[in-house]
Amino acid sequence: MDDAKTVRFMSFLRKRCRVNPSRGPFHLHSPNRILWRTIRGMIPHKTPRGQAALQRLRVFEGVPPPYDKRKRMVMPMALRVLRLAPGRKYTVLKRLSSEFGWRYQDVVSGLEDKRKAKAHAYYEAKKAARRLLAKAEKEVETELAPIKEQLAAYGY
Structure with a gap:
């Protein structure tokens, strides 16, 4: 998000019903809800197809337990390096959210640090x-050479 988006978000927060503010619009401060609402604006959420798509959408702060052990993917077209011009100012959604009233940045960053430490230990x-496996394979490579030749003859 570039800095112009920060100003735009401030302008969005000023919008409210003058008679009864509890009627909306509702300003969600958590990063996952801000992203959810942004995505909702990109899809036809009033049609059955759009409603089904929104129900399938899951947005989280950090990486919660069911997903911390799954392979993560990168969306190249969403990378800041590719989307923003060099030298362009930008902001991060968690900083923006915490500036505008989200109180859980410290909690989420603490949990993320724990998760990253655990993942690093697992990777090591x-x-x-x-x-060890490569070393063991290298040790028995000479013994397995004739068997590999026989298997190659059969197409394995």
């Missing part, structure tokens, strides 16, 4: 196991 153990 996985690398060590991979090295």
